[in-house]
Amino acid sequence: MAIDLQTVLNSNSRLASVKTPLVALFVGATSGIGLGALKEFAQHATDPRVYIVARNVKTAGSIVDELRALNPRGQYEIIEKNVSLIKDAEAVAEFVKAKESSLDLLFLSVGFVSLDGRQDTTEGLDASMTTRYYSRLRISQLLLPLLNRATSPHVVSILAGGMEGSLQEDDLGLRQARNWSVARASVHSATMGTLALEKLAAENPHVSFVHAYPGMVSTPLFDRLASGVAGLLLRWLVVPVIRLFSRSVAEAGQRSLFLATSTRYSVDDGIVALGAVQTGGSGGALQRGARSNGGKGIFLVNASGYIADNEKVLAPLRMKDMERKVWEHTAAVFNSVR
Template sequence: MVSLQIVKQSNAGIASLPHGLVVLFIGATSGIGQSALQSFARHAPSPRIYTVARPSTFASHESLLASLRQSNPTATYKLVEADVSLVSEVDKAVNRIIEEETKIDILFMSAGFMALEGRKDTSEGLDPSMSTRYYSRLRAVQLLLPLLNKAPSPRIVSVLAGGLEGPLNEQDLDLRDPNNWSSWNSSVQATTMATLMLEKIARENPRLSIVHWYPGPVDTPGLAKIQKFGMSFPNPMSQEEAGERAVFFTTSDRYAVQEGLLPVPAGLEVAKKSGGGIFLLNPQGESTDNEAVLDEMRRRGVDEVVWNFSQKVFTACNVQARESKDEL
C-alpha cells in the first residue's frame, strides 16, 4: 500500500517538471477527475490543460477553470464542448486538440457512470454507460496516439475497474440483446474490453505507459446516486484522496515503462505490469493480478476480435454523424 503521505510528497514534486506539459482530462467535470485536475493544476509549471465538458456542465466547469486560473496563472486552460457518450463527439473534440498541439504528455480519462435506471441508447445506438467507459475512451486513445508518441514520457490513466475484469459475452459484445444487458454486465463488459484494448495499444506502442485503476468506492456525486438505489459502501475513499492518488499514478515513474517524470519514491519499486503490458492497480496503488481471466482471452485472440468490432462501431458512428450533418 502506498500511503497518502508518500503520494502527496511525490505530487509536490510536480512543480519541478518541465514547463509546458500538455494534458487532456476527459471526465473532470465532477468526481475523481475533477479532484485530479485540481491537484495537478495546483502543482504543474505552465501546463497546457484541455478539459472536455458536455453542454449541460459547460458553464459550471468554466467557473472551476476560472478559479484554477487564479490559483495558477501560469497555466493555460482550454475547455472543449463535447458529449463523450457519443463517439462522433469525441472525434470532433480530439481533432480540435490535434490541430492545436504537436504532442500530448498525459491523457487522463475518468468519464462514466452505472446505468442503474436501465439501458437508454444514445442517438448512435449504444449504451451510454458503455460509451463513456469504453468506446469513447478507446477512440480518444486511438486518435491521440500520434501525439502521445511524440511526448518524451507519454502517460495514459484510465479510472474504471482495472483488475476486476471478467468473462466477456463474446457473441454480443455491445450487449444488444436485452437478455444480456444489465448494469453489472455492462460494467464488466466495458472494463474487460478496456483492459484488453489498452494492453493491445501498449504492446504496439512500447514507450507508452498505461494505468488502468480501480479506485473502489469514492465519496463522489456518482456514489451518492448509486446509494439512492439501496447500495451501501462503508468507509469510501474521499474524493480529494482519490484525486491525489490519481495524479500520483499519472506522474510517478513507479507506473512507467521508462523514466521521465517523477522518480519512484524511496522504499518503493516500479509496479508490476500485467501480462499484456499495462499497470492494473488496486485502490492503494498496488498491482493486481488477473491473469487467470486475461491470459486465456489473449491466447485465444479475443483482443483482436474486440478491436475489429470496436472499429466497426466507430465507423458506423461517424457515418451516421456525416449523414445527419448532410440532412441539415
C-alpha cells in the same frame, strides 16, 4: 494497506520541478475523481496547458476559475463535447490535435452507472459503455501520434483495473436486450478496456498505459445511480452508508495523479523524474511495477495503488484470441458511427 498517502503527496509535489510545460487532456473531470486529479495536477504542474471536456461550458466555467486560483500560470480550456457520442469523442481528439503537437497526459474518468437500465444514444450504443469504453478508446487511439511525441506520455483510465471478468463473446456490445445488465455493462467496459489498452501498449511501447480501480470514492456518481423513487431511497438510505466507507475526492485525486506521474506506473522513469533530470536529483522514484501480460501489457492497479494480478481471467481470454475479437468489434463500432 494502501500506499502511504505521504509517499503519494511527496511524489506529486515533484511535478513542480518539471520545467517543460506539460500538456494534459482530462475527460470526465467536471466532477468526482477526475476533478480531484485535475486540481492536484494544476496545483503542482509549473505552466500546464490543460484541456477539459465538459458537456456544458457554462457550468464548467467555475472549474476554470478554481484552477486559475490554484495556478494562475496554467492555461485552461474547456472543450464542449458530450463523449457519450463517439463522434464527439473524435471531435475532442481533433480539437487537441489542432492545438498541440504533443500530449503528456490523457486522463480518462468519464462514465456512469445507472440502475435505470440501458440508455441508447443517437449512435445506437449504450451510453454507459460508450463513456466507459468506446469513447475512451477512440480518444486514446486518435491521440497516439501526440502521445508518442511527448517525453514520458501517460494514458490513465480510471475504472476497474484488475476486476476484469468473462465476456458475452457473441455480443460484445451487449446489443441484445437479454444480454444487457448493469453488472455486465460494467464488466464488458472494464475487460474490453484492459484488452484494448494492452493492444495499444504493445504497439506503442513509449506510452505508459494505466487502468486503475479507484476503490469507493465519495463522488456524485452514487447520487446518479437511479432516478425516481428508487433514486430517492438510494440517496437517503444507501448512499450515506457508502460514503462512510469511501475515500474523499481530494485523496482519490491525489492518488490518481500519482498513477499518472510516478515511476511505479511508467515504462520509463515517469513524469516526475523529468524534473529530476533537470535538477540533478534522483527523482526519488519508487520501484517500477510489473505490467500485465507478462510485462508486455499495461499497469493494472488496485484501490491500494498496487499492481493487480488478474491473469487467471485475462490469460484464458488472450488464449481465445479475445484481444483481436474485441479490437475487431471496436473498430466495427467506430466505423458504424461514420
